Amino acid sequence: MAKIINPFSIKLTKNNTLPAAQAMLYATGLTEDDFNKAQVGIVSNWYEGNPCNMHLNLISNKIKSSVKKYGMVGFKFNTIGISDGMSMGTSGMRYSLPSRELIADSIESVVKAQHYDGLIGIPGCDKNIPGIVMAMLRINRPSILVYGGSISSGYYNGKKLNIVSAFEALGEKNIGKISELEYKNIIKHACPGPGACGGMYTANTMASCIEAMGMTIPYSSSSLANSNFKKKECVNIGFYIKKILKKNIKPLDIITNTSIKNAITLAIALGGSTNLVIHILAIAKTANIDLKLDDIQNINNNVPIIANLKPSGDFLMEDIQSLGGIPIIIKYLLKEGYIEGDCMTVTGKTIKKNLENIPDISFNQKIIYPLLNPIKKNGHIRILYGNLAPEGAVAKITGKEGDLFSGFAQVFNSENSANEAIINNKIKKGDVIVIRYVGPKGGPGMPEMLKPTSYIMGANLGKKIALITDGRFSGGSHGFVVGHITPEAQNGGLIALIENGDIIIIDAINNTITLKITKKEIKIRKKKFIAPLLKVNSGYLYKYSNTVSSASNGCVTDKL
Template sequence: MKKKINNFSKKITEEINLPAAHAMLYATGLKESDFKKAQIGIISNWYEGNPCNMHLNKLGKIVKNSIKKKKNLIGFQINTIGVSDGITMGTLGMRYSLPSRELIADSIETVIDSHHYDGVIAIPGCDKNIPGVMMALLRLNRPSIIVYGGSISSGFYNGKKLDIVSSFEALGKKNLCQISEKEYKNIIKKSCPGPGACGGMYTANTMASALEAMGMMLPYSSSSPSVSNNKKIECKVIPNYIQKLLENNIKPKDIVTKNSIENGIKLAMCLGGSTNLILHFLAIAKYADIPFYLKDFQKISNQIPLIGNLKPSGIFLMEDIHIHIGGIPVIIKYLLNEGILYGDCLTVTGKTLSENMKNIPNINFNQKIIYPLNNPIKKNAHIRILYGNISPKGSIAKITGKEGILFRGKAIVFDSEEQANLAILNKKIRPGSVIVIRYVGPIGGPGMPEMLKPTSYIMGSGLGKKIALITDGRFSGGSHGFVVGHITPEAQSGGLIAFIKNGDIITIDGKNNTITLEVKKEEIKKRKKGWIPPLLKIKRGYLYKYMKTVSSASEGCMTDQF
């Protein structure tokens, strides 16, 4: 006898005292024979406004058409929101990027739980889509699977591959007269050739790779390009897997364990992934009821070498992993064989990670994209958790070693990103400076906007090895250079970063994991005396609610603290 798999939807479809609900379901096209089928919410972050998400509705339709062929499943397409980091970057709109993660999670929880859907197939694209979806699936904890929208193809101009960061860095090069106005325009026009998430190991690809290693995606989902046949095939076969998950009652909390979380983080760190990984995995672990803290990230970082020669710090893109390596599973298999990853973790296939990798080919090191563990780019990972008087509750550094591991310089302080951007573009930053951008944290920002513009301008201006940047904001996965973010406590909450003055000496030590303001305690006490927090920048609406409820960066910037 087959197991019933409509355990949630039957509370509506098989309840005789809900005639209006049944009438509405008939209006959607359901037949009486459909009422005993399991109902699947096909969630996508589709919207036409950016390349990361513009194709997700098409992928959702492929999934739905495939579900129609299943005798015991019904699919309903549902959209939730997205915010384009690339479009909003450097504008006031960027304040909504990280908060959108919570809205995504809230909206998915709301529609799935209220309508009693039995399972979820989620199709995220841009950066905050993926953790937002994952947080919702853990809250709901019913059979679920994620299909990544896929990475964008590279642009091409003047003999060089391009991606989104190329357009940011081009402005710095134009200001230095290294490229002409015509070249500048051509780089912008050709950086993003079509649909898909930003192509380097930026936040979207970082999180997708991590969630595949964690077991919440089918093998190859994170590295199959957005417009590839592989992605279409994945969408066609995905109903087979959601049905298996329903039949065996395999839920996200069965898959997301301490070991599987470590698998995701280890893979992301090996590949040189985004610092946003920290914020998102703190929240994911919390919803999975797994104790996981900043110190755990540092422990992993100390153990894991950097082997991915991928943008922003390297030169290759996710499409190169697909074309020249054979996909993320090839790297996962290598790390499994080398004892880096745990192979006994359950995945959405119903099999363990090791079982999924059984027929995956071994990696060929006759390429420059992925290095062997015994000859890594860096002996330990690029993400460092820094403590010190500037960040007694922690901060996140992205130190690949290319810019060195120690920086000591004079502070030049800005109370907004806009001020810093103008100073960099107007060539007012001298080598040896530590740029301080403050009042851009979760509360002060609000929303902890990313500082991709200033870091890209720094790199484009040729200052990458000559200056550092620290902030209580965060960084895009596309940021690189000697940068430290997530400084906690933030300036708006009275953290020491609020009291730094121009000319103060700051030391960033990537070896001993410290960040220090070299000012005597007595002087710091004087500066703090009589300090009054600036007025909040927002007085109503969603961002106001976010400011009033959000936790610190060191706690994952969650709005439902528990």
């Protein structure tokens, strides 16, 4: 138990050699009594331009009131956010993954410079979550994450909608499946209010992971943005931050090799986003935990998919909330021996203790399946190796696409050129679309590509073609797709040497991805290869492209 709960802020409030700092604290409205209290930074990724983030300032206000109620001083501040959904398919998407590093850097800078004793982080969209957690690990002071929550489903013409409905509607319109009017109405009704995208896409995947890891209080990941559950969480959060300040429970006490494996296990059981891989690798690296691609694959091999959630399933996070929330699923996995219960959490209790009064799951529903009768007997995340990816690639294979694909390469050096080919019906059955020079360095920023996968699904090509890339996919992507191919094209990886008509074989049983050409031909092509100039030569993306590690190392910039 810590003797004092304000060991950092006291360096400003009680240091007689810092009168200017104290004068400025008085200017913020602090009283003499406040100088004896712990100071908690309350950071959100609030901004008005994105439904995932537009409500976070309201949450931040509620949390500040809770911090004050429990006898501490809360100081709100903001960090940035990038809307993945809005930037998807544009040059702006190159900033999405790099924003994770900016988020972590900015939070670390404020908390350490301002001497805050603890931190409460409030993320909304995808990169917000790992960015905040990475900052918490670097700072390593008592910290809690409060997820901004998921959006409620949209509704039109008797069907529930979500953000992916809008992307796939364009493919449906292009093949004449829906009218222009239906297309417009789907777009208008897909996002009814605040909250992150509703399926088991990247934001909800990472929020669920962080809850399983112990960095949120129970139910945070499955409480919708506009729900009473979320309001109650905010009202009570002051109690929990004070408790872990008193006990001096820090992120590095919570995020361990075991708790990270718990997080991966839950994400696989839920059928989560492949972006889990780069974010969990980055979190592990920040925590100095030795985690490799093969460790993720080993967990994947032994964890069934039990959640019938979008994008490949039928339900949304709002249905998980109605079922009883993520804790019910974690408890089920704990009881069946898939999750370790002795890990510490931000409640000051272990995972097992947190779940003692959580009800058992009922299988009289179609959202979560029993482990003995799963949707898929092992996980959907496949770490592939082969001559195309000697350092690894990541596939999301749910089983609906099949386990083996062999086809002829159609090569594109940008996402836009691939999108044009799909929309103009230039892709045919048996093709393997290759999108390259979109990796962490070559993109730069490893942009997500929900557009091409959505166009493919909307055009009913999901089981007929494959797509491979050194970029990555949105959590909303589905189909026979392989991303994160490493080494990337910009660094001279074999993906840079593929030519139209080459045979590519993707084997999700043996976890291999192979370019079917001879070693002699590879040598000939390598001699001719000249890496293109970087797409940028100034600004943040230029700095990022010169410092970022590979996808197989989490795309971090501070530990190369």
